Amino acid sequence: MTLELSGLTNAYGEFTFGPVDLTVEEEVLAVLGPSGSGKTTLLSLVAGIAEPDAGSIVLDGRELVGRPLEDRRVGMVFQEGALFPHMTARENVEYAATSDERVAELAATLELEGVLDRRPATLSGGERQRVALARTLAADPDILLLDEPLSSLDAPIRKRLRDELHGLFASLDIPVLYVTHDQRTATALGDRLAIVRDGELEQVGTPSAVLDRPASRFVARFTGTENVFEGTVAESVGGGEGVWVQVGDVRFRTSTSDVSGSAASASGVSGAADPGSSVTVCIHPSRVELEPVDASVDGGAEQANTVTGTVARWLNEGNEYRVDVEVEGGLTLTASVRPPTFERLGIDTGSELRVLVPPESIHLIPETERPR
Amino acid sequence: MATEPTGSTDSTQPTKSTHARRLGSADWLSIALVLGGLLLVYYFAPLLSLFLSASPSEVLGRLGDPSVRSAATTSLLSASITTVVATVFGLPLAYWLARAETPWKNGVLAVVVLPLVLPPTVGGVVLLTVFGPNTLLGGTAAAAGLPLTRSLAGVVLAQTFVASPFVVVTAKAAFESVDRTLEHASRSLGKSRWATARNVTLPLAGPGILAGVTLAFARAMGEFGATMMVAYYPRTMPVEIWVSFQSLGLDSAYPVAILLVVISVAALLVLNTVASNPWR
Numbered sequence: 270m271t272l273e274l275s276g277l278t279n280a281y282g283e284f285t286f287g288p289v290d291l292t293v294e295e296e297v298l299a300v301l302g303p304s305g306s307g308k309t310t311l312l313s314l315v316a317g318i319a320e321p322d323a324g325s326i327v328l329d330g331r332e333l334v335g336r337p338l339e340d341r342r343v344g345m346v347f348q349e350g351a352l353f354p355h356m357t358a359r360e361n362v363e364y365a366a367t368s369d370e371r372v373a374e375l376a377a378t379l380e381l382e383g384v385l386d387r388r389p390a391t392l393s394g395g396e397r398q399r400v401a402l403a404r405t406l407a408a409d410p411d412i413l414l415l416d417e418p419l420s421s422l423d424a425p426i427r428k429r430l431r432d433e434l435h436g437l438f439a440s441l442d443i444p445v446l447y448v449t450h451d452q453r454t455a456t457a458l459g460d461r462l463a464i465v466r467d468g469e470l471e472q473v474g475t476p477s478a479v480l481d482r483p484a485s486r487f488v489a490r491f492t493g494t495e496n497v498f499e500g501t502v503a504e505s506v507g508g509g510e511g512v513w514v515q516v517g518d519v520r521f522r523t524s525t526s527d528v529s530g531s532a533a534s535a536s537g538v539s540g541a542a543d544p545g546s547s548v549t550v551c552i553h554p555s556r557v558e559l560e561p562v563d564a565s566v567d568g569g570a571e572q573a574n575t576v577t578g579t580v581a582r583w584l585n586e587g588n589e590y591r592v593d594v595e596v597e598g599g600l601t602l603t604a605s606v607r608p609p610t611f612e613r614l615g616i617d618t619g620s621e622l623r624v625l626v627p628p629e630s631i632h633l634i635p636e637t638e639r640p641r
Numbered sequence: 642m643a644t645e646p647t648g649s650t651d652s653t654q655p656t657k658s659t660h661a662r663r664l665g666s667a668d669w670l671s672i673a674l675v676l677g678g679l680l681l682v683y684y685f686a687p688l689l690s691l692f693l694s695a696s697p698s699e700v701l702g703r704l705g706d707p708s709v710r711s712a713a714t715t716s717l718l719s720a721s722i723t724t725v726v727a728t729v730f731g732l733p734l735a736y737w738l739a740r741a742e743t744p745w746k747n748g749v750l751a752v753v754v755l756p757l758v759l760p761p762t763v764g765g766v767v768l769l770t771v772f773g774p775n776t777l778l779g780g781t782a783a784a785a786g787l788p789l790t791r792s793l794a795g796v797v798l799a800q801t802f803v804a805s806p807f808v809v810v811t812a813k814a815a816f817e818s819v820d821r822t823l824e825h826a827s828r829s830l831g832k833s834r835w836a837t838a839r840n841v842t843l844p845l846a847g848p849g850i851l852a853g854v855t856l857a858f859a860r861a862m863g864e865f866g867a868t869m870m871v872a873y874y875p876r877t878m879p880v881e882i883w884v885s886f887q888s889l890g891l892d893s894a895y896p897v898a899i900l901l902v903v904i905s906v907a908a909l910l911v912l913n914t915v916a917s918n919p920w921r
Contacts, residue, residue: 364827
């Protein structure tokens with residue numbers, strides 16, 4: 270089962286979606302983008318709620334464009350579940366089910382036995398989404414579309430249901446399109462990520478490829494790379510791979526001279542960085558390490574770029590601390606630090622620290638982005 | 642408001658103004674209550690006075706009058722047929738009006754509302770130009786043995802013209818209140834438009850639709866202007882009241898009027914019982 274989108278466009282008022290070309294195999298493709306970027310439009314086009322102005326949608330060899338919703342065999346889980354309020358949970362699932370065994374099976378898989386005879390109004394948000402998922406799967410669709418199904422849930426329930434979805438998706442042998450604006454959910458569930466911006470695909474690739482090698486500034490920022498700087502390629506590192514890049518007064522050594530985004534980069538530009546060319550320098554905060562200024566430089570750290578700086582600000586984000594360190598030349602590097610490290614270093618505003626940036630954690634993007 | 646007192650202590654100032662504000666809002670509330678209450682009295686007092694104008698035995702006595710019984714039968718029968726016709730023809734139009742996204746929509750809605758704003762007698766005149774005995778349609782139908790004026794069919798035609806917009810307008814609002822996402826969900830589960838309408842849209846819009854049907858029935862029961870123009874015979878109850886009033890005076894109209902009120906209220910009660918919403 271494969272979904273193939275080609276040249277898909279849809280204009281709606283001021284907003285233009287596409288053209289989008291995309292192939293989804295039997296995998297989970299997490300579609301990630303800010304609100305208003307066209308994620309839901311993508312799902313609506315595949316589901317048949319909206320008709321494209323041009324392009325084709327082929328599912329399992331069948332052209333879907335022009336077919337009514339009911340003939341598409343496209344399963345959709347809506348944002349708030351869209352359960353029929355006048356039916357019990359069981360009736361909702363039975364509505365589409367091909368057999369009673371399937372209802373029982375889905376109720377068991379999604380742990381719905383206790384709530385089957387209740388109406389949607391009396392269900393919790395998490396239960397509603399489970400019922401909605403069961404109802405969609407009961408129709409045995411050829412593809413599963415999910416429109417931010419976890420966005421209205423409280424954090425603990427969201428996390429639990431996300432983990433369950435992960436297991437459930439693995440058991441499905443159909444393409445899954447999962448739309449979300451939450452990067453954590455996208456990377457946790459997606460076999461691949463598709464980053465959407467202003468109705469176009471900015472980058473498609475595995476979570477690690479997209480997170481570690483963003484193809485554009487937008488992707489870098491949207492996937493949590495807060496350290497995005499303008500830089501210039503200074504010179505090649507003598508006798509090996511990598512270049513020196515100049516960012517303000519600081520010079521960073523990278524381990525690669527490749528400035529392409531990734532294999533699936535939207536720009537498609539790749540190649541060696543010529544000295545003097547402008548690049549965007551991306552460093553993910555989780556790759557930035559902090560050390561006391563008086564720590565002895567060990568073997569590993571010798572390889573890393575090292576600068577000293579002062580803590581300008583820090584935030585406790587629960588699982589980790591976010592520390593902004595002001596280094597030479599007014600440059601501010603953000604590091605995410607686990608609580609034990611934070612406590613060991615005794616970090617507070619004004620603390621002096623040594624900042625380590627491993628060369629392999631520096632990603633370069635060429636300055637060929639289309640202007641927005 | 643009085644000028645702000647100067648030199649007063651800080652502690653008394655806020656208490657005073659709060660008190661004044663509360664008094665002011667209470668005054669507005671009582672004025673609103675009096676206004677609404679007066680209107681309620683205006684609705685109810687004449688009805689009460691009507692029921693006091695004729696003794697129950699008088700009313701029951703008039704029930705024995707064949708012309709009154711015939712009028713009651715005609716009214717109930719014609720209003721029921723009208724309600725069914727208005728519902729069968731009105732619901733599809735209401736659904737289209739609720740869901741269509743064309744600029745034509747407002748024009749169509751204006752046409753639907755037209756019979757509501759037209760004086761009923763003018764409605765009757767308009768209908769006569771199409772269904773009258775000397776028109777092509779009316780003449781052909783009369784020749785075929787189904788006269789469209791001075792017949793039960795004529796009564797139904799007049800009542801439908803005046804009463805069916807209530808079904809369309811009310812059901813349109815009811816359909817609009819049903820989340821389209823639910824229809825999309827149903828269809829994406831492989832259910833046809835018709836199955837979706839029957840299983841999802843209609844049950845959810847049901848209470849609103851029944852309100853419209855009830856209104857249409859009540860309007861049909863009370864229809865006088867257009868009915869009198871199109872079908873003076875067979876007499877409906879409003880026409881019978883008019884005839885009694887004209888020929889025998891007000892006193893003789895009272896019992897028939899009371900009967901009409903009782904029949905209408907009873908019919909509405911029945912409709913509303915059927916309309917009770919099981920999942921609320």
